[in-house]
Amino acid sequence: MRITSVETIPVSIPINPTRAIRGSRGGHTTSPFLLVLLRTDEGVTGLGEVSCTPIWSGEDQVTAAHFVEEIAEPCLVGRDPRDVERLARGLDRALAGNPFTKAGIEMALWDVLGKVAGLPLYRLLGGSVREYVPTKFSVSGVEPERAAEIAAWAVEQGFRAMKVKVGTDPEQDLARVRAVREAIGPDVRLGMDANGGWMPRTAVATIERCAEYDVYFAEQPVPPLGVAWLADVRSRTSVPIVADESVYGPEDAMALARAGAADVLSIYVGKSGGVARARHIAQVAEAAGLTCTVGSNLEMGVASAAMIHLAVATPGVGAEEFPCDILSPFLYEGDLLAEPLDIRAGAARPPERPGLGVELDPEKVDRYRVDR
Numbered sequence: 133m134r135i136t137s138v139e140t141i142p143v144s145i146p147i148n149p150t151r152a153i154r155g156s157r158g159g160h161t162t163s164p165f166l167l168v169l170l171r172t173d174e175g176v177t178g179l180g181e182v183s184c185t186p187i188w189s190g191e192d193q194v195t196a197a198h199f200v201e202e203i204a205e206p207c208l209v210g211r212d213p214r215d216v217e218r219l220a221r222g223l224d225r226a227l228a229g230n231p232f233t234k235a236g237i238e239m240a241l242w243d244v245l246g247k248v249a250g251l252p253l254y255r256l257l258g259g260s261v262r263e264y265v266p267t268k269f270s271v272s273g274v275e276p277e278r279a280a281e282i283a284a285w286a287v288e289q290g291f292r293a294m295k296v297k298v299g300t301d302p303e304q305d306l307a308r309v310r311a312v313r314e315a316i317g318p319d320v321r322l323g324m325d326a327n328g329g330w331m332p333r334t335a336v337a338t339i340e341r342c343a344e345y346d347v348y349f350a351e352q353p354v355p356p357l358g359v360a361w362l363a364d365v366r367s368r369t370s371v372p373i374v375a376d377e378s379v380y381g382p383e384d385a386m387a388l389a390r391a392g393a394a395d396v397l398s399i400y401v402g403k404s405g406g407v408a409r410a411r412h413i414a415q416v417a418e419a420a421g422l423t424c425t426v427g428s429n430l431e432m433g434v435a436s437a438a439m440i441h442l443a444v445a446t447p448g449v450g451a452e453e454f455p456c457d458i459l460s461p462f463l464y465e466g467d468l469l470a471e472p473l474d475i476r477a478g479a480a481r482p483p484e485r486p487g488l489g490v491e492l493d494p495e496k497v498d499r500y501r502v503d504r
């Protein structure tokens with residue numbers, strides 16, 4: 133079996149403006165993503181999604197399409213798509229960085245392998261380690277009253293866990309956390325995500341003040357400038373620290389573990405350059421006595437499917453304690469799939485069809501494609 137071509141389609145689905153996520157690094161109001169269609173000589177096509185944004189990794193749909201065409205496709209054509217890890221490592225040698233682009237290719241390779249094997253991806257990964265993936269909602273870093281309304285809406289949808297974006301102004305952050313806690317009551321679990329927006333001293337003081345509102349984790353309180361800043365904050369606060377922007381690959385996970393800089397690592401299919409490397413991070417975390425959650429760059433349907441397969445099949449993901457950010461249907465005004473994923477408020481389940489288990493709806497793809 134051989135790869136014959138790699139096609140890409142730039143897409144953008146509007147995000148519901150009332151729930152668009154605003155954090156300390158700015159707003160995520162559009163998703164300049166790229167679909168990947170990896171074709172083979174046996175008529176099997178693998179689907180991938182590059183869920184890239186400039187703010188995360190310096191990638192967008194233009195850079196991704198360029199590197200797929202100029203670097204990835206020449207590496208892949210003529211090769212056996214079932215050699216997933218081998219091809220992913222070959223791509224790593226051919227192109228530095230660009231993890232979300234690489235992840236879009238890698239998930240398409242898994243999709244082909246699953247379709248050929250007749251098994252859903254989570255079974256290829258060793259089968260499920262949980263019945264479903266517990267999920268949480270993410271409340272935008274807007275004015276406290278507005279954040280409280282969004283949080284109340286999420287509870288109405290059925291969410292029993294959420295995080296709120298902080299990391300802007302400490303007083304505003306505190307007011308927002310208080311307003312959200314008052315809106316959701318004492319029984320909904322609440323964390324906060326600063327996206328690296330605080331300096332260490334502000335982080336320590338603000339985390340301690342927010343702890344009064346029963347905040348059960350603080351995600352990326354300080355910028356990812358080496359591990360010392362996070363380690364410093366963690367040593368001076370009692371709330372579990374989640375590392376997100378600080379962990380892209382297994383090497384980062386190792387450095388964070390050695391420095392005692394985090395309790396939880398937020399892994400993505402995109403940030404780590406694929407499903408396999410996300411699992412390598414989870415294995416490092418497990419070996420170091422840490423746990424993981426699956427974080428989000430607002431993936432659309434194809435990449436959301438990859439996230440669910442990853443989370444349901446990976447023992448190092450502690451989704452029961454730290455629910456995953458699998459929430460796109462609650463944010464986007466449309467989707468690209470022929471059949472929606474089983475993503476509910478608080479629970480996501482993987483498709484049982486082979487591979488990623490999703491198919492594109494050509495009419496929807498036409499509606500949201502943004503060819504330039």
Ligand SMILES: [Mg+2]
Pocket residue numbers: 325327351352376377398427
């Ligand atoms: Mg985060």
